[in-house]
Amino acid sequence: MEGFGVHTSMWTMSWDQKGCEHAVAKACSYDMDFLEIALLDPPSVDAAHSRKTLEAAGMRTVCSLGLPEEVWASRNPDGAIAFLKLALDKAAAIGAEALSGVVYGGIGERSGLPPTKAELDNVTRTLEAAAAHAKALGLLFGIEPVNRYETHLLNTGWQAVEMVERIGAENMFVHLDTYHMNIEEKGAAQAILDARDHLRYIHLSESDRGTPGMGTVDWDEIFVALRAIDFKGGLAMESFVNMPPEIAFGLSVWRPVARDEAEVMEKGLPFLRNKAAQYGLICQ
Numbered sequence: 001m002e003g004f005g006v007h008t009s010m011w012t013m014s015w016d017q018k019g020c021e022h023a024v025a026k027a028c029s030y031d032m033d034f035l036e037i038a039l040l041d042p043p044s045v046d047a048a049h050s051r052k053t054l055e056a057a058g059m060r061t062v063c064s065l066g067l068p069e070e071v072w073a074s075r076n077p078d079g080a081i082a083f084l085k086l087a088l089d090k091a092a093a094i095g096a097e098a099l100s101g102v103v104y105g106g107i108g109e110r111s112g113l114p115p116t117k118a119e120l121d122n123v124t125r126t127l128e129a130a131a132a133h134a135k136a137l138g139l140l141f142g143i144e145p146v147n148r149y150e151t152h153l154l155n156t157g158w159q160a161v162e163m164v165e166r167i168g169a170e171n172m173f174v175h176l177d178t179y180h181m182n183i184e185e186k187g188a189a190q191a192i193l194d195a196r197d198h199l200r201y202i203h204l205s206e207s208d209r210g211t212p213g214m215g216t217v218d219w220d221e222i223f224v225a226l227r228a229i230d231f232k233g234g235l236a237m238e239s240f241v242n243m244p245p246e247i248a249f250g251l252s253v254w255r256p257v258a259r260d261e262a263e264v265m266e267k268g269l270p271f272l273r274n275k276a277a278q279y280g281l282i283c284q
Helices: 017-029 047-057 077-094 118-137 157-167 176-183 190-194 217-228 247-251 261-278
Strands: 001-007 034-038 060-066 097-104 140-143 172-177 197-205 234-237
Touching: 001 060, 017 034, 017 047, 034 234, 047 077, 060 077, 077 097, 077 118, 097 172, 118 140, 118 157, 118 172, 118 247, 140 157, 140 197, 157 190, 172 176, 176 190, 176 197, 190 217, 217 261, 234 261
Parallel strands: 001 034, 001 234, 034 060, 060 097, 097 140, 140 172, 172 197, 197 234
Antiparallel strands: none
């Protein structure tokens, strides 16, 4: 995973044939290196069509997801393992390089208490099995810590590192997100420095999830930290305009967070690319 990509949430949250063709065409028009596919409903995905469309466009891909409530790993590890194995099979069939995201739980999973030993043991068992299945398929497998309002399980870069090292699978990595870091970390660079040995992927997302460069994320500190650790992984812009109803409740976002697609893609995307180039992370 390397280069500059974009999350498909910019254009669709339904990875059906229509959504696939639209997102791939849009990503190509902006000269993206890869697409991150939101794999919210793995059984419904037409993997053969997706692979054909992506390969015809020369578009690399990463898949991501959060677990449905009925298979939250903290309380139903067997169900979570079965769901993740199916998602990994689909990701491999699509031709993806990795599956990542909130693969350890649900987006909006909160108990109101710190995670218990039993919950973390269940999560560990789930991720061990999923990482092994991913390795057999030739896939990388990542975990993304998210903020306290979206989960009680893993909130910081250091917690993600501890989980990756607890499992010890060579194909596992840490996936950070600047939006969540802006809420949870002591400083903008903290998670990057903490996760430096395991960091292979990062979401570039503004403080309100809208247009990059129009919020409070300290982008210079983010990019100088990535440069300092000699980051070689994937840089993925994750922005929204109107929050899709499929995930609005879990993300606790109820209003438009950007004016329109043009604002995000014609102002936010160049802003991030210029910052990445300024700090020597990409060539333009």
